Amino acid sequence: MRLLFLYFILIIVSCQPMPPQPSPPISKVDSAMVKQIFDEVLVNGQAYDQLRDLCFNIGPRLSGSENMVKAVDWSKKVMEDLEFDRVFTQDVLAPHWVRGKKESASVRSKIAGNFDLSVLANGNSAATPKKGITASVVQLDSPKDLEAAGEAKLKGKIVYFSRPFNQTFIHTGRMYGDAGAGRFNGAASAEKYGVVGVVIRTLSSAPNNDDTPHTGNGAASAVPTLSMSVKSALALEKALEKDQNLTITMTINSRHFDEKTPTHNVIGELKGSEFPDQYIVVGGHLDSWDVGQGAHDDGTGCVQSIEVLRALKAIGYKPRYTIRAVLFANEENGLAGGERYAELAKENNEVHLAAIESDGGGFTPRGFGMTAGIDSLMKVRSWLPLFNKNTITYINNGGGGADIGPLGREFNTPTIGLVVDSQRYFDIHHTDEDTFDKVNKRELHLGAASMASLVYLLDKHGL
Numbered sequence: 422m423r424l425l426f427l428y429f430i431l432i433i434v435s436c437q438p439m440p441p442q443p444s445p446p447i448s449k450v451d452s453a454m455v456k457q458i459f460d461e462v463l464v465n466g467q468a469y470d471q472l473r474d475l476c477f478n479i480g481p482r483l484s485g486s487e488n489m490v491k492a493v494d495w496s497k498k499v500m501e502d503l504e505f506d507r508v509f510t511q512d513v514l515a516p517h518w519v520r521g522k523k524e525s526a527s528v529r530s531k532i533a534g535n536f537d538l539s540v541l542a543n544g545n546s547a548a549t550p551k552k553g554i555t556a557s558v559v560q561l562d563s564p565k566d567l568e569a570a571g572e573a574k575l576k577g578k579i580v581y582f583s584r585p586f587n588q589t590f591i592h593t594g595r596m597y598g599d600a601g602a603g604r605f606n607g608a609a610s611a612e613k614y615g616v617v618g619v620v621i622r623t624l625s626s627a628p629n630n631d632d633t634p635h636t637g638n639g640a641a642s643a644v645p646t647l648s649m650s651v652k653s654a655l656a657l658e659k660a661l662e663k664d665q666n667l668t669i670t671m672t673i674n675s676r677h678f679d680e681k682t683p684t685h686n687v688i689g690e691l692k693g694s695e696f697p698d699q700y701i702v703v704g705g706h707l708d709s710w711d712v713g714q715g716a717h718d719d720g721t722g723c724v725q726s727i728e729v730l731r732a733l734k735a736i737g738y739k740p741r742y743t744i745r746a747v748l749f750a751n752e753e754n755g756l757a758g759g760e761r762y763a764e765l766a767k768e769n770n771e772v773h774l775a776a777i778e779s780d781g782g783g784f785t786p787r788g789f790g791m792t793a794g795i796d797s798l799m800k801v802r803s804w805l806p807l808f809n810k811n812t813i814t815y816i817n818n819g820g821g822g823a824d825i826g827p828l829g830r831e832f833n834t835p836t837i838g839l840v841v842d843s844q845r846y847f848d849i850h851h852t853d854e855d856t857f858d859k860v861n862k863r864e865l866h867l868g869a870a871s872m873a874s875l876v877y878l879l880d881k882h883g884l
């Protein structure tokens with residue numbers, strides 16, 4: 422028992438990053454390096470061109486799709502062509518869900534009229550019978566209202582979760598979290614009340630006339646669930662005011678496979694000179710939803726991560742730690758890539774100094790959010806004066822990313838998320854509109870340069 426205890430202590434000690442070599446505080450050298458990194462990315466950056474290639478020549482890439490296989494090969498080749506020190510993949514087994522033939526939903530009402538709704542099945546949704554499900558509708562704000570409504574009112578009905586985005590929140594991620602419960606667990610929560618279908622107002626910050634439905638994952642349930650555009654949701658609400666007895670017919674043709682699908686994390690490395698066995702990760706997720714092109718979510722995070730390594734190599738920087746660009750598999754409907762990365766890190770006794778993720782869209786960088794001890798946070802904050810005021814202006818306490826979350830939970834690795842101007846992201850997130858034309862080259866490259874600068878500072882000064 423004692424020996425075992427000692428063994429665990431040794432493991433814990435051996436998993437701590439080496440204390441950084443004493444290094445001078447931020448200096449003119451750092452300032453010049455950050456300027457050089459920004460100049461390199463803004464003049465010679467390749468992220469935008471790579472993103473065009475990924476969006477147009479591959480496109481949407483849900484786990485289990487042919488496109489995801491292509492995206493793995495593509496990103497491996499991109500990093501090999503850039504002659505990173507090592508490029509490799511990690512085997513991942515991911516959940517496998519396919520949308521099937523296009524879903525549909527329509528309203529029938531003798532009083533309010535008949536009309537079609539603009540819809541997308543939510544990821545992981547069960548299928549309806551071929552002829553669809555027809556039922557009358559109970560409107561609730563969110564799943565927390567199911568209990569008060571009760572089984573007698575809900576049994577055999579379609580529940581409509583109508584909670585809109587709270588426009589008073591400045592950061593749109595907060596709107597998303599606040600309104601998201603209907604999609605995240607609406608169908609799973611409604612199941613025990615005998616509900617036959619769940620429809621939700623789509624998770625969108627777009628104006629009321631926007632007719633684009635958004636998809637996204639929800640907890641497993643036998644109850645089919647879909648999202649309808651803001652415009653459709655408002656039309657349904659208006660019709661319900663006139664006719665409480667109207668019906669919705671919804672059809673979803675999805676399929677959930679019992680067997681997991683093989684996929685891969687794709688990793689490129691620049692080898693560290695002093696601590697080759699300790700890692701700084703910069704990453705995004707390679708998979709996307711099956712609509713649009715997966716441009717902002719999260720093609721941008723992937724090409725920015727590749728660009729970080731490219732730019733550091735291009736300016737001749739020799740890192741002390743090994744720097745990894747990690748393109749994670751299966752963030753959208755399983756998180757199997759992030760979990761597998763942490764699992765393999767444990768198996769291989771890998772030590773991570775820090776992990777950075779970009780998964781909020783390729784918009785203008787504003788800051789970083791960091792989950793770490795207070796000393797590390799204060800250290801990173803002390804680097805703020807090195808950034809131009811039009812880029813990184815704050816380091817929030819708290820942040821990271823879904824894919825690097827398992828590293829943080831497993832090893833207490835400091836995790837850092839790039840925070841961008843979020844105002845346009847949830848107009849297009851998980852929709853047909855998440856396409857290359859929504860990405861601005863300079864905004865994308867400013868984000869990559871910000872991440873590369875942070876990687877340089879972490880590498881030079883440690884944490």
Ligand SMILES: [Zn+2]
Pocket residue numbers: 706718719752780
């Ligand atoms: Zn994402």
